[in-house]
Every structure is written in structure tokens, then in C-alpha cells.
Amino acid sequence: MSEAPKPVRIVLLYGGQSAEHEVSRISAASVLKAIDTSRYDVVPVAITPDGRWLRSDATLELMADATRPLPESLDASGTDLAPLASIAPAHPDQQVVVLPILHGPRGEDGTVQGLLELADVAYVGAGVLGSALNMDKATAKVVARAAGIPVCRWISARDSELDDAFVARVGSELGWPVFVKPSNMGSSVGVTKADDPAGLRAALAEAVKYDEWVVVEEAVVGARELEVGVMGNEEPRASVVGEIIPTHEFYDYEDKYVDGTSQMVIPADVPGEVAAEMRALAVRVYRALRCDGLSRVDFFYEADGRGLLFNEINTMPGFTKYSMFPSLWDASGLPYAELIDELVRLALARHQHRASHRRLR
Ligand SMILES: Nc1ncnc2c1ncn2[C@@H]1O[C@H](COP(=O)(O)OP(=O)(O)O)[C@@H](O)[C@H]1O
């Protein structure tokens, strides 16, 4: 007897070429485990670290264990994108949604989203502009500030402009210490705190390994790191507020993924009016920075100074069962499995809504 036809196919894209390949695999395994397979026909498509797309039916255990290579199924396609053919529905009434659980460059930055636009398929999360804008810290700050969102002081520059005059300008305009970052990156990769001109030169050399644009920011002193989940398209709503308490000097790559000793506090221990202000600011910046579907919006909280300062948006936040974004929604009354239902619903609604604005001839 054949199974009943399923109304929705979810193409779960995971892995990817960024530093967050591993966390993507753990997130994908969490999603696969929680998803209601009586309603969804789930097709996992892996992207290997060297960029090959594989339609692989990896077991959960293998999917989450990035020390082992992904298995290539018989229809593995080499370097082309043939597994994208799995976006074809299994039957004429089936709807298809791509869930790109991919973080960082070539996943969260609009590139994969562009491919999905060309394929005219519904997908979860921000579109091309929202993805690219939020991936680029320098441009995201310009747009946030124009929308009246408080941000810290910063200077951005290209790799060709990082001369002695630039170092002097940082000293006079921002003072010390500063944080130096590649503009397009994530997971704290290439992020360094610099205390003086020599430290700045070294930090700039590190940041330009990852991107041709760099951002130098004043260090927000004594900043608490608060994060909120936002979900929706036309009418986004915010979750409760959470706090990250890093165990290292700042929330660096090791602290995020290696030691795992940093702490998440949900809800954050902040005054009610601060949480309310942050949720309202998060929804504003989400709209200004063209998010759709979901995002995690991160702030610094300078308790004795300027209050809330917007840091960044992650358009595809970590999605393991224990990650901040799903935990924030769980604490807001939306458990993990229902979170996935809601994201699928939002993806289909957005696709349909956009199709109603005719842009092509
Ligand atoms: N201007 C700043 N002041 C104080 N701490 C900062 C600043 N910028 C970054 N940090 C620290 O570095 C971490 C990573 O920086 P972030 O901008 O969030 O980059 P990523 O996209 O890699 O997460 C933050 O979580 C925070 O701990």
C-alpha cells in the first residue's frame, strides 16, 4: 500500500561552505527529528564544504556528526546543482518549500536565495536583499541608522584603504579599544579586539583574510548581549528577550561552538521596560533591514550609558533544539515543531504574495 500523499514537501538544505557547516548539520538533524513526517515529505539536500550538492538520505546521527563525510547517494551529481530538481513536487497538489538551514557566506548572504528565486520556489527566511544586507555589517549599520535605530560608532573601509591615515582616524574618531570585523562573515570569525594602533594593524590584517571590506567599531564598554527572535512577513512579532553571557573576553568562535560554556538566560534579567523597548526596536530594524520569515536580532545593552544599541541581525540563526532562537520562541509559547510549521506557512504566504506583484513580462 502506498502512503497517503503529503500536502507539503520540505527540501531541507544543509551543510554549506562556511565556517558554520558543522552547526548547520546539527540544526538540520534537529529539524528532521522534530518535523511531522505525516504531513511533510522531507527531502534533505546536503551541500559539502567544497560546494557539491548531494541529495543524501543521511541518518540523523551522521547528519549531525561533521567529523564524518556526507554520504553520496546514487544520484549524487558531482559539482552541478542537479539535486535542486528535488524542488519538483511529488504530485500536482503538493506545495514545495525550501528550508535553507545554512549560515554565513554562500548560505545566508543572498546567494542561495538568488538561486531559489530563479527556480521560483518558496523558501524560508529573508530574500536576496534582506539576506545580503544583513550579512554585510557595514551596510546594515548605515540602513539601521537611517531608520533611526541606535547603533555604536563605527568606520568601515576597503582593504586598499587601511593605511596609516586610517589607523590615525580610528584613534581620533573612535578611541580605544575597538572591535575589528570582516564586514561579511559570522560566528565571530576574524573578529578581534584591539587596544592600540599596533593591535589595530594586526586585527585589520586578520579581518581582511575573510572579506575585502572591514568594520571597526568602538568597543561598547560593559555591554550586555541581548537577543530577541522576530518572526513574520508583513506583521512581524518579537519573542521574549534572551541574554548571552560569554565566558571568554567576548563571545568569540571558541565560546560559541568549541567550549560551549557560555550561558543563555531566558528571559533575560532586565527591567520590563528595557525588554519592551528592545522588542519594539527589533521589529523596526527587522522591517528596515528587509527581513522576512525569521531573524534573530542582537543588541548591546549599555546599562549605565546609552541603553540599547543594535548590533546585528542573523537571518538564519542557529537552529538546533538548544539554540537561542528556538529557545526564545519556546519560552514565548511556540514549541520547536510548531515553529517549523509557522516558518513553512510564512514561506508559502510570502511566495504567493510576491507572485501577486507582477515584475516579469
Ligand atoms: N562593538 C563591540 N563592543 C563590544 N563587544 C563587541 C563589539 N562587537 C562585537 N563584540 C563581541 O564580539 C562578538 C562577535 O561580534 P558580532 O558583531 O556579533 O559578529 P558575528 O557576526 O561574528 O557574530 C559579539 O557577540 C560580542 O561579544
Ligand SMILES: [Mg+2]
Ligand atoms: Mg553576533
